[in-house]
Amino acid sequence: MIDESILGTFGIKSFRGNQERIIEHVLSGNNALVLMPTGMGKSICYQIPSLVFDGTCIVISPLIALMKDQVDSLVAKGIAATYINSSLNRITRMDRYERLKAGGYKIVYVSPERFQKKEFLDAIQSIPISLLAIDEAHCISQWGHDFRPDYSKIKWFRKLLKHPPTIALTATASLRVQNDIIEQIGLPKEEIQIFDDGLFRPNLQLTVNECFDVETKYKLVFEILQSKKGVSIVYFSLIQELENFSRWLDTKRFPHLVYHGKRSNQDRSSTLSKFIKSENAVLLATNAFGMGVDKANVRNVIHFQIPGSIEAYYQEIGRAGRDGKDSFCHLFYTEDDLAIQMDFIDWQNPELPYLKKLYQLLVQKQNELSALDYGTIQSFMTYKNKSDHRVQTALNLLSRVSLISGDLEQGTLQLEQDWDDGLFSKEELEMKKKESGKRLYQMLQYTKTKDCRRKFIHLYFDSPFTSCGNCDVCLGMDPN
Template identity: 80%
Template sequence: MKTDLLFDTFGIKEFRGNQELIIKHVIGGKNALVIMPTGMGKSICFQFPALVLQGTCIVISPLIALMKDQVDSLLQKGISATYINSSLNRTERTKRYEELRAGKLKILYVSPERFQKKEFLEALSKLQISLLAIDEAHCISQWGHDFRPDYTKFKWFREILKFPPTIALTATASSRVQNDIINQMGLKSQEIQVFNDGLFRPNLHLSVTECIDVETKYKHLLEELKSKKGVSILYFSLIQELENFSRWLDTKRFPHLVYHGKRSNQDRSVTLTKFLQSDSAVLLATNAFGMGVDKQNVRNVFHVQIPGSIEAYYQEIGRAGRDAKPSECKLFYTEDDLAIQMDFIDWQNPDVSYLKKLYLLLSQKQNQLSALDYETIQSFMTYKNKSDHRVQTAINLLSRVGLVSGDLEQGTLQLENEWDDALFSKEELEAKKMEGGKRLYQMLQYTKTNDCRRKFIHQYFDSPFTSCGNCDLCLKSD
């Protein structure tokens, strides 16, 4: 093992957890599923082998911002890496395809949708692929909390790439999700080794505060923020609620930063820079913030609304205390928060009638599709609830069964086939929606447990539990 490479390139003095075992396993040409807590160094498990092995490592990642952050970090270390995604113009993409064909790249980040592009497949055709890495691998599983239809095509991706050694990585996966990930990759259990570094983050103090109403919640939060030192992230389920709290903090003259999807790219970039450079920033964000953001000294992660699943909650609190120092993870919630998450479940699980209605609308508008956006289509589909966000999920499902292709945001969406009732199983759609309800119920149970919060999380993920001593319930019982 070239440990000098570890320090000279990555600035790391020693491996953590299963990192060394995983790296040796992958360099040996074997497949791996890696489950490792957020902030514990999953990326090293494929970046290190990528530098040792001959050829190009393809990394499939779900978020454009995540790709850019990772590539910027690699370039600073002198590693030939880049990304190809929809944020690039044609000239930039063409240049990067040329670099790829010429074998100049050790690591390339792409989204799974990129495999639909003919020019990308042509660039790959004569390339030596050293490794396929699947980041945020829980997105593969329909039972995962962040399922993405394009992530189900990895068996095909591996075939296109001539079956290279494959490493899938995630911070969270129950036994059921682990099995589904392996199955979706087209592998048998004996063809892949699971490395589970567990969930234990003893420096994180877990607690829950139930509030009778929003005003009480706001007051509790302000008291916490005034009493706590260091960097804080406050997570919100709804942009509207985030903005409401931001305005309320303004009336209290309490300085803070705001980050969410409706802010401009420039605004988000400026906010991210301020956050990364600060030792005391208070950031209000939606759950899209944090993936790939490597900030070691986040002291507090507060959830202002109940998350939709234990998986989402665990990933988000994992952004606290990456420097192993004591950090606070507190969930504030009211009963009204549950209604928000139940709406999300509805929006993420359109039924067959909604899918057919959308398909017929796209058929009627097919000559105008290049000029339409999600909000316009949404306005055609819903009349009462303008915040109903089923359209994006529904288009993904139509694409998955071959009824449409292309990208609405890029103006390339088009119809491919005639509607067929047999393409969708009512039972499967209902089962997936029911699964979302079960995950939300488990999240509610976490807030109500009288035992130990850390034990509850470990049991949820089928992970061995030894001790806690650092949650509100354990400390109260001492």
């Protein structure tokens, strides 16, 4: 039995889905891969065991911008928790390292690149690590929709931590991605149990509208925003399109919030705070918004353009209706949306000659690396083509094979070894690009299906399907 005082700390009166089974499994010292819909309480599955175990739980998360919110929530409950990432100044980081060394934290959130820092490695060597939690675990797999190269070192991280019990958590993973996650963690299949809590909440209504032009989209989306009560999120693939729609809403004197990666940290933080507190906000956002944001009363999630994959779409619509009340997920698209996503695929999958050219540029500029930024490197690599955004992905790939280390934005980028053609597989790079193309094709097929939309998504994720009754196809709705 789980101690009732710990349940009281989290305000839990009853568990949802497999939560209790997962927690008891982890408390017995076992490993787990948890598949659970967004908003269903994945974090509890490692937070409760971390309070029961002696020692410190390390949580690896890609969500630097949201670690503070997660930690603030734990600290408010009286739990000794912190985060350590590049957003902190050196003095604050060193203070937290000292407290970590002294065993002063039960839960510590870190980004995966923290394992490259000597001070962090020194701090964790001297304390017992009770549990390793890997949040957004689909980032481990190169076949997942949001692969992060630093996550590919999880097996090494576990070895550094002396192989503690491990729990990996995600909302989205096909069988192929599940198997890859387990392989990358470095555990035999028989030593990790998969807990699958299914995909959908029945309160989400799914609809798709095919539009012939952008003006039609503007009109239809605006009608929804005017007629639907409650909080709404409108997702855009391009910042430029988001800003255009924002200006259009301004001409209608329609209040709204804006969130994307080119806004300052202070602006994004302020926008997030307003959104969380609001009962009827309309937020225009790119996919930079959402991971880790827990707001129960989002009534509408609208996609202004077709997403790049079923995984991305599923994760984003999962932000609607977490309170169990009826909520609506509208997808609008035109044929032009596909061209946008195909550009994204090119940017996210740089070819071998591009990688080599980038490395050679860094060699030429090695005495100036601390002064470089993405824009400067991009100008050297693409000349007048400012819409080419391969640099960030390419730098991540160079880092993954240890050709470079450090962080460009922090001014710590440095060369580590000479170029070797054998470090990259041309076939593997091409295969990954083809996989991205297949995911986009599946997303397009979803918009075209004449069958139940929920059924389509369940089949995509190799998940058992029972019933729907809450999509435009099943309801016989006129899409336009």
